Amino acid sequence: MPAGTVSPIDLCLDQLARSSRVVVDDMRMSELLVALEEVPDPRARRGRRYRLPSLIAVALCAVAAGARSFYAIADWAAAAPQKVLQRRGIRFRVPRP
Template sequence: MRDRSEPHLLAALAAVPDPRSRRGVRHRFAAILGVGVCAVLAGARTFAAIAEWTQDLPVGVRVRLGLRRRAPCESTIRRVLQAVDADALDGAASAWLAARSAPVEATGPAAAPQGRMISIDGKSARGARGPDGRPAHLLAAFDQASGVVLGQTSVDGKTDEITAFAPLLDRIDLTGAIVTADALHTQHRHADYLHVRGAHYVLTVKRNQPSLHHQLASLPWAQIPAVDITQDKGHGRVC
């Protein structure tokens, strides 16, 4: 049973701007987004499948989701979902998920309690392509403990991840959090940004930062005792 104190999905989706003119509107914008989210979670992958899933819902469930007793048709669902501001929708959904996963003492939708581990990672989305036909590439920040995506943004491949780093994290409370990222984000301005935001960071150092890499390689690592050793096997290698 859902805790009444937890944020409701429809309330979060109501923050997404409605791009439609008022004339001829029959269904609430947040309600169409809500059934779209639920249908996708239930396995729908096309506009037709979302419409069919919505049509099959009992009338009482449709009403609970904010719809009229009559379900919206496929063309209505298609027009609404194609016109939605993707960044605004992603922000609303991420804030809702973060609020549900945050401890009771957290105060913000994406509040970061002391020691929260936040990973930054860029991935090409499987099965999704942009207008140019290339696979969609996303930069995401997610909570390592819960797996909840706290925010994500579309980027133009690996090189654009660097410029998207700060804007992605601007909407997340980083106070006391530990942010991890791969070597691409081992940048002076990223470290300065995280320090100003009150976060700690663990960044991989490779040869894209030659001076820093050389300085670290010159340290007397053999004389430093190991505090903890983790051994795992992946991709046929033991590390």
């Protein structure tokens, strides 16, 4: 018998998917992304694949779900449904560390 997952990330994603406040959450997420636009991006223009506000939003969601390292944030992003990532501004491939 395979072992079940013990990750709180899966539970948070399930709860997020069942949330009836998606419209309100989308409005708040868009407000957050607009606010994060004010953060200066220290990266060189060449080689950027993701907008900084989207990366920060994904990281914030992962940390809120219990991630405590860069690898845990990457695991959260890899496990997140594409729909969840799209709401945070990630349209294509999932960012990797």
